[in-house]
Amino acid sequence: MSHEHLDPHAILETLGLFDITVVAPVHGGTDTAIWRVEKAGTVYALRVFQKGEGDDCQREQVIMQAALAAGLPVPQVHAMGKWHDFPALLLSWLPGRPVAEELRAHPWRAWSLGLLFGQMQATIHTLAAPEVLCQQPEAWINWSGPDERLLQERLHREKQQALTLLHLDYHPLNVLTDGNKITAVLDWRNALSGDPRADAARTVSILRYASLGRRSILELLVLRIFEAGWRRGYEQKRGALGDMNLFYAWASVVMERDLATKLTQNELSLIHQWTLKWKKRIGCL
Structure with a gap:
């Protein structure tokens, strides 16, 4: 804006x-x-x-x-x-700077920053969603769009029943750090109630989207180490995420819809390839 x-x-x-x-x-x-x-x-x-x-x-x-x-x-x-x-x-105004900036300044800390990042998201997922979000418990599923009935039916069968707080825009630009701890989680505009695996898959899709474009092999390696640290930190706090294929398919569909007017056709085609890959794995093509 x-x-x-x-x-x-x-x-x-x-x-x-x-x-x-x-x-x-x-x-x-x-x-x-x-x-x-x-x-x-x-x-x-x-x-x-x-x-x-x-x-x-x-x-x-x-x-x-x-x-x-x-x-x-x-x-x-x-x-x-x-x-x-x-x-x-x-x-x-909370202290710290975006995790993305800290990662660029100190790429050798990708693993430890990823741990902090994952632990904070897991902490969010220990909280029940506030009442204003519980009034629309299916909103996160419906975000995939009216043309995804088969995917939505699968999500309805597989979802957790507890109405957990989901951030749904949890990425390194919306999370601040002082280098030693997470100091702020910003931008709750997308927040909903639902299955925490959807929020985790959404974060992975955003991290993978950050790999689009011209990035060096070193930058891609740092992102992968950061993502691995995120997963370890998350699972240390809440346990193993388990089979995420269904939720990766949902997150890819959401990413396509969310960025349809903001990316080039080439970038959108790469995201669409991810969508097809996950849908194929879960039998939703």
Whole structure:
């Protein structure tokens, strides 16, 4: 989402924050616009949603408050409001930098960073989903789209019944670290309730998508070591994931739908090959 045509000072005043000393845009997000805000030594994050997304903004506020209450390293919501129909959240600014940046700066720590990354996702999956998410227990299955009836029937038969909290956008850009621990889990926009194996498969699909494009053999090796560390850390916390083929098929389908308008045809064809591979393995072609 572009920062253009948005007035962060006016938005902050709408949220009750005046006498700001620093307002700096944070680039990298696609669905929301984000600024780093300082006032009297306190640092905040201003997150502005697109017009008409008031329900999404309120839903994310409820989810983050529930996650914070459960002890997860999630930003505190200081204020929520609306400016010219743009919903906005004023959040605490948590320390650390994205795991992706830490991985680039210290690639030799891929395994240990992967362990931390996996352990935190496993911790998320120990939590029951908040009520706002439990009202749509099939939403994660339906995310695969109306043309995936056979896949959805298989997921209905195989799913776990407990309504676990799923992040569903858990990747190295949305997770912060200080190098020794995970300091923040950000962007809960996609969060749903459901089978934790779906969230784990979604993370794998995003990590594999990061391998698309021109990457050196060394970079690909670092990503694979990081992914292996993630799996070890996750399974240390919650036990073996088991047979994931069905969930990898679901995650590949979701990835195709999610990025259909954002990737080149060549990139989409690579993801489609993953989809076909997993569907073939589970007999869903």
